Amino acid sequence: MFDPEMVAEAADTPGVYLMWDAGGQVLYVGKAVSLRKRLQSYARVDPAGRSKTAVMLSKVGRVDTMLTRTEKEALILESGLIKQHRPRYNVILRDDKSYPHLKVTMQEEWPRLLMTRRVSNDGARYFGPYSSPAAMWETLRLLNSLFPLRRCKARKFSPGQRACLNYQMGRCPGPCIGAIGPDDYRERVGRVLAILEGRKRELIRELTGRMQDASARLCFEEAAALRDQIQALNQTLEKQVVLSRERVDLDVFGLMRRYGQVAAAMLLIREGALADKREFFLAEPMGDDEEVLAELLRRFYEPAQRLIPRRIFLPLLPDGAQALTEWLSEKRGGPVQLTVPQRGDKKSLVALAGDNAEQVLLAREKQQAGWQSLGEAIRRALQLTTVPQRIECLDISNLGGREAVGSLVSFNQGEKESSRYRRFHIRELATPDDYAMMREVLCRHLTRSAADQVLPDLLVLDGGKGQLGVGRAVLAELGLESTLELVSLAKDREGAGERLFRPGRKNPLALAAHSPVLLFFMRLRDEAHRYGITFHRQLREKKQLVSKLEQIPGVGPARKRALLKNLGSLAGIAAASPAALAAVPGVGTELAAVIHRHLRGDQVAKPPAAGATVPADQ
Numbered sequence: 001m002f003d004p005e006m007v008a009e010a011a012d013t014p015g016v017y018l019m020w021d022a023g024g025q026v027l028y029v030g031k032a033v034s035l036r037k038r039l040q041s042y043a044r045v046d047p048a049g050r051s052k053t054a055v056m057l058s059k060v061g062r063v064d065t066m067l068t069r070t071e072k073e074a075l076i077l078e079s080g081l082i083k084q085h086r087p088r089y090n091v092i093l094r095d096d097k098s099y100p101h102l103k104v105t106m107q108e109e110w111p112r113l114l115m116t117r118r119v120s121n122d123g124a125r126y127f128g129p130y131s132s133p134a135a136m137w138e139t140l141r142l143l144n145s146l147f148p149l150r151r152c153k154a155r156k157f158s159p160g161q162r163a164c165l166n167y168q169m170g171r172c173p174g175p176c177i178g179a180i181g182p183d184d185y186r187e188r189v190g191r192v193l194a195i196l197e198g199r200k201r202e203l204i205r206e207l208t209g210r211m212q213d214a215s216a217r218l219c220f221e222e223a224a225a226l227r228d229q230i231q232a233l234n235q236t237l238e239k240q241v242v243l244s245r246e247r248v249d250l251d252v253f254g255l256m257r258r259y260g261q262v263a264a265a266m267l268l269i270r271e272g273a274l275a276d277k278r279e280f281f282l283a284e285p286m287g288d289d290e291e292v293l294a295e296l297l298r299r300f301y302e303p304a305q306r307l308i309p310r311r312i313f314l315p316l317l318p319d320g321a322q323a324l325t326e327w328l329s330e331k332r333g334g335p336v337q338l339t340v341p342q343r344g345d346k347k348s349l350v351a352l353a354g355d356n357a358e359q360v361l362l363a364r365e366k367q368q369a370g371w372q373s374l375g376e377a378i379r380r381a382l383q384l385t386t387v388p389q390r391i392e393c394l395d396i397s398n399l400g401g402r403e404a405v406g407s408l409v410s411f412n413q414g415e416k417e418s419s420r421y422r423r424f425h426i427r428e429l430a431t432p433d434d435y436a437m438m439r440e441v442l443c444r445h446l447t448r449s450a451a452d453q454v455l456p457d458l459l460v461l462d463g464g465k466g467q468l469g470v471g472r473a474v475l476a477e478l479g480l481e482s483t484l485e486l487v488s489l490a491k492d493r494e495g496a497g498e499r500l501f502r503p504g505r506k507n508p509l510a511l512a513a514h515s516p517v518l519l520f521f522m523r524l525r526d527e528a529h530r531y532g533i534t535f536h537r538q539l540r541e542k543k544q545l546v547s548k549l550e551q552i553p554g555v556g557p558a559r560k561r562a563l564l565k566n567l568g569s570l571a572g573i574a575a576a577s578p579a580a581l582a583a584v585p586g587v588g589t590e591l592a593a594v595i596h597r598h599l600r601g602d603q604v605a606k607p608p609a610a611g612a613t614v615p616a617d618q
Helices: 035-044 052-057 071-085 133-146 182-196 200-216 220-239 289-301 321-332 344-382 434-452 465-478 516-551 557-567 570-575 578-582 588-600
Strands: 015-021 026-032 060-067 101-104 113-116 125-127 250-258 261-270 273-282 311-313 337-339 390-399 402-412 422-425 458-462 485-491 498-501
Touching: 015 035, 015 071, 026 035, 026 071, 035 060, 071 321, 101 133, 101 182, 113 133, 125 182, 133 182, 182 200, 200 220, 250 289, 250 344, 261 289, 261 344, 273 289, 273 344, 289 321, 311 344, 321 337, 344 516, 390 434, 390 516, 402 434, 402 516, 422 434, 422 516, 434 465, 458 465, 458 516, 465 485, 485 516, 498 516, 557 570, 557 578, 570 588, 578 588
Parallel strands: 250 311, 311 337, 390 458, 458 485
Antiparallel strands: 015 026, 015 060, 101 113, 101 125, 250 261, 261 273, 390 402, 402 422, 485 498
16 A cells, blocks of 8 residues: 655656555656655545546555656666566556558668568568558558569579579569679668558659650650659558648647546658557556656657658647657757647648547547457356456367467456467476366466466366366466466367356256357357467477478488578478579588478488588588
């Protein structure tokens, strides 16, 4: 419980504070211009209230403070501590979707353009996330048609290498065979970046000048190609919604709060046209609107690859606006303005962003209303004391006991909670035993979840009464019988229907085949099965490829390591050309041909012909 005596000696200076629970976990990290005033404000929170702040304060065991010289230093320190501790009560800008990004591999000698759902600090340029995958694929198709880059994964090109089919079809400039030089290739990469950064009009002006120059030099084929590129870019510009008469880059934020929940929407305007929209939902965030907006801005612009425009329009000035402005300006490498428009088109843009934020709240309220109805039906059907909010489902997948895995999926208020999905390698068994496998996975998962204080309200097991018995035994062993509920789902003996089993009941629950409760549990089970089968298939394919590699004559542990180091992965080895394989140290032309034949399955790999030698493995 938070005690004002904990912070009685807090300094009246800028700094950062950390709230810890009794178990040594950080609950919340915050910053303040005056640590004393901010911490004293928590003493005015009603401890009997049901707000998120009151719940957090009831768990506080101690408060630590760190002094800084300026508010900006406090902001930077707070950001680092949040990354380090990942407190559960801080705003984390994420949702249950994994949005796609476009990635330009600038760290490579010959950069590539590809789609990814994982952003990492690897030196590449990332653009997104794209809330509409269709828009992302349309952008990718446009770029591949206008300024195609290489698509192969090779890190280095070998002398005498043959061009791939993409080059023959005009979908690759052919750097592997020297068809394009480094300078021309980098210029092409620059044009791709210009489009992704929203600088289409600037690029059109440049291409128009080059087209006119090519025409003056009587290079009509070059001029025609440039003309086609300009026309394609103009067509994409026509599709964009123009929101600002000024051709400027803007980010416009809207914020809406209702019943303790906050939604935010951001419009990304590039050269006066709407380029994308982002939406965020924050369930009962800490602090007032000024604090929430400040934390939202910090979290959104924190990634190193995030593009920061010169002007950002806001519905209100965030807490610590001056420190935020300085921090954003340093990250951008130029001045940044945080502006609250008061009139005209600029104010209308903020109002439009606010309308989008309100739609997020309305959609979430509709979703929650639907869940309340279904959740109450689940509570009645299973005879629970409360409506379960987080429901998890566990499935065991194996093929004759080989490559056995456990897959667990999580749904929160009826929606997928992908960040809580888990996969488990079965460690302790070499022979098939579904009960023992489920026991192992349950023990590992529930022990970890209990330590992290994120146990589900209801756990669904794929199986019948036997699996339910295993679940009850594990809960008893871990002392969690009264903490979470269990149910198991199995097909009936004829395989035509589904049966639900509950602890303490001999017979399955009688639910109609079209019951929304039964259909929801079947959806959970199918999702867990899909997630497990995907992982199981990956393991089998990887093992088969490893096995193939180890069976190739002349390939031992040292050469296998060299192949993986140079070609990146087993899939990269399988896809590599004979020339790329031969370029790996210690392989050579003869062995490269053997590896290529063996992995491609063109014919059964054979040792080199008589008289040819394959050097012994190192």
